[in-house]
Amino acid sequence: MNPVNYLYLAALLFAIGASGVLVRRNAIVVFMCVELMLNACNLALVTFSRMHGNLDGQIVAFFTMVVAAAEVVVGLAIIVSLFRSRHSASVDDASLMKL
Amino acid sequence: MNALAAATTTSTGEAIQFWILGTVAVIGALSTVLLKRAVHSALSLAGTMIVLAVFYLANGAYFLGIVQIVVYTGAIMMLFLFVVMLVGVTAADSLKETIKGQRWLALGCGLGFGILLIAGIGNASLSTFEGLGAANAAHGGNIEGLANLIFTKYVFAFEITGALLITATVGAMVLTHRERTERAKTQREMSEERVRGKHLPPLPAPGVYARHNAVDIPGLLPDGTPSELTVMQTLRRRGQIRDVSQQSLADLKALEQRSGERLGREDADAVARGAQSPSAAENSEAAK
Structure with missing residues (x-):
């Protein structure tokens, strides 16, 4: 098996996550799909690191993890405060600025 | 994983591991997208992330594999579960489409995107790897x-x-x-409120004089009217109070039906229905 299969898997997971973001309405599940996409990117980065024989890809994956952690904290705080004010976690309900 | 293995293929063990765990990862990702409840989605996503951690370890990224388990499945997914708990476990997605045909369009976009990505990787010359x-x-x-x-x-x-x-x-x-919008009550104010208010003794228990002492059945006042004070505040706010008068009729109906079944009376239902008023019969059916 060639490690390029890991890249195919990463692409598949990324596509699944992307369609999940487009299809789902629950803000938490949308957020989970974003996490899935980030994880797929990380898998691709780690595989590239192995293919090219240097550790830079792993460093970038590490920074992605840190940024993802920060993003999750802020995003979930936004979802919680949105739920407090609107009593719903659906992304369709936050449409105050719609004409 | 050692430098000498730098060729065009990995070990057979890694290939077997990839095909088994890769299937698990794809199934986990699909169920993250497809399952209705947010908790189930979160658990499937946690499974996918653990599989990805194993893949990192297999790819020689030992530090990242452990960090993936500790940070992602340990911290981030638990944070997700906490928020699901705060926002409501039963908050299932609404199945109503706000934009017509949006779901199929989105699925088409996702599929096309995936095909493009995979075709792009397939076209790149990645036949060898260094390790x-x-x-x-x-x-x-x-x-x-x-x-x-x-x-x-x-x-x-x-x-x-x-x-x-x-x-x-x-x-x-x-x-x-x-921010607190009003000042917190001091202990003194709370005690004064309690002593000078209407209820000096503890609140009455639910179901007093009501022939039924379940928590959601209000107790009866001496004149026979149910008192809502006896029911817990949470149940009152949710509107989950049962009516005593209907309850006793439903009990009677159930008793008659059971005794009718025991005695082998086939027309027990008909007898019971004939004996009671139509509203009571309806009510007992609702209780069933």
């Missing part, structure tokens, strides 16, 4: 190699990441903080 053996061995190991890079080449990115984390922490605190 991490030499890179890991250069500084004595994977973690040492990563540390060497982080604290030399990527040191500014690392420092800025620290600032980012601080900002995120402060942001989360600001976003979820709620």
Whole structure:
């Protein structure tokens, strides 16, 4: 098996996550799909690191993890405060600025 | 994983592991998208992330594999589960489409995107790979190699990441903080309210004089009217109070039906229905 299969898997997971973001309405599940996409990117980065024989890809994956952690904290705080004010976690309900 | 294995293929064991765990990862990802309840989605996503951690380990990224388990499945997914708990476990997605045909369009976009990505990877010339053996061995190991890079080449990115984390922490605190709009009651005020209010003794228990003492059945006042005070405040707010008068009729109906079944009376239902008023019969059916 060639490690390029890991890249195919990463692409598949990324596509699944992307369609999940487009299809789902629950803000938490949308957020989970974003996490899935980030994880797929990380898998691709780690595989590239192995293919090219240097550790830079792993460093970038590490920074992605840190940024993802920060993003999750802020995003979930936004979802919680949105739920407090609107009593719903659906992304369709936050449409105050719609004409 | 050693430098000599730098060729065009990995070991058979890794291939078997990839095909089994890769299937698990794809199934987990699909169920993250497809399952209705947010809790189930979160658990499937946690499974996918654990599989990805195994893949990192197989790819020679030992540090990242462990960090993936500790940070992603340990911290981030638990944070997700906490928020699901706060926002409501039963908050299932609404199945109503706000934009017509949006779901199919989205699925088409996702599929097309996936096909494009996979075709792009297929076209790239990636037939050989180097392996991490030499890179890991250069500084004595994977973690040492990563540390060497982080604290030399990527040191500014690392420092800025620290600032980012601080900002995120402060942001989360600001976003979820709620100011008290009124002053908190002091202990003295609470005791005065209690003594000078209407109810000096503890509140009456539910179901007093009501022939039924379930918590959601209000007790009866001496004149026979139900008193809502006897039911817990939470149940009152949710509107989950049962009516006593209907309850006793439903009990009677159930008793008649059971005794009719025991005695082998086939027309027990008809007898009971004939004996009671239509509203009571309806009510007992609802109770069933």
